[in-house]
Amino acid sequence: MDTNRLTRISKNEWRIEPHGKMNVPGIIYATAELIEAMDDKVFDQVRNVAQLPGIVQASYAMPDAHWGYGFCIGGVAAFDPDKGGVVSAGGVGFDIACGVRTLHTNLTAEDIASVRKELAEALFRHIPAGVGSTGKVKLSMHSIDDVLTGGAKWAVEHGYGLTDDLRFIEENGCMPDADQSKVSDHAKKRQLEQVGTLGSGNHYLEVQVVDKIYDPKTAKAFGIHEGDVKISIHCGSRGLGHQIGTDYLKSMATAANSMGIDLPERELACARLDSPIGLDYLGAMAAGVNCAMANRQVITHLVRQAVEKVLPKANIRLLYDVSHNTCKREKHTIQDGKKSLYVHRKGATRAFGPGDPSLPREYKDLGQPVLIGGTMGTASHILVGTEKSRELSFGSACHGAGRTMSRRSATKRWQGKSVVNQLAGEGVLIRSKSLRGVAEEAPGAYKDVDAVVESAQNAGLANRVARLVPVICVKG
């Protein structure tokens, strides 16, 4: 993207001045280098979102932004229901509540050094991964409704994990306003055997070692120390979320037309927040969020079982679980005062600062852990939300490294097998059913995650706490 098209506000903040049909400006948080590497389509998509009815303050892009369906991935936009605001399925993303959960272990890098291969095999065997993968949880069309209303709470009640896990999940693991009756039977059918599976694409299960502490005080309070082994799970709502997205995209395209909403492009299909389709989507989406949280909870249980087989004394607890594809009703202070807004975060992580009532007591004075997944060969980061992010981005930060290359280009550039070998040489064991998937996910196809999080920090969105490097990565 040409930075000449933007007004530079500071080293890490750039503005698209309102023009044409834009209701609000666009704001991109990134360094000049990151923006130059961004596709021009990010500019178009931030601008297009700014044209939607009822959008407030600005249409935002995070430092990891890249082209997506309708909204860019790394996009944040809030809508006011009192001003004709809308909800958009493309503004949430197909993988509803895709997110990251990071687990503490009581292990250090030394503890796992001699059993790394066994551990990799145990995790690979025990946690189903890959396109269309099915798991051990078998649901009926009746019982799946309990997953969709109960979320991770359903999983714990059915023996997958501990009650105390729930406190460390956004929404305590259960979105209360989920409406399973607004989810199609087709979407439910696709999920009957997929709870407790990782999926494909950029989803992964990683064993990581903490290699750098940026903020010792917060790290200690989060339970993070150099040399600690952590385990991170990156996945979402599988076939169910995807089908909800597909279903509502269609009905929203029709509805927007009949409601007279002037769509900048078809992919931005949306519905007014006070319309039947808008409300139905919010209920279905919340059910999708519950499905994703249940999924990560069941996987956590499987991780505990797999790790305990190799290391019987292992003790695994949650650090945090946060989604990065959602639309949530939140109170924010804007120009008009304190308002109840619907905040879309697509490839953007909630990053609430200290004092937020939704945080578990251990983190209340510090802020929310912001879990940033990297790539197989590089690093992941844990940041902490700031008070300032509320003003800057409705309390949001980046979600990962962000692609710089299409999946197709990546498969032309790299061979899956050589990526696996190269990473093995660097101390990362990759286990995957799909070498093609590994090639698509080659670290070189992504931006530099260290630069992305540094930019997020310098923009004021969240502060770095610790960096984790992968030692085992199970890919879909």
Added chain:
DNA sequence: ATGTTC
């Protein structure tokens, strides 16, 4: 992301 183009 996705029963990887209903």
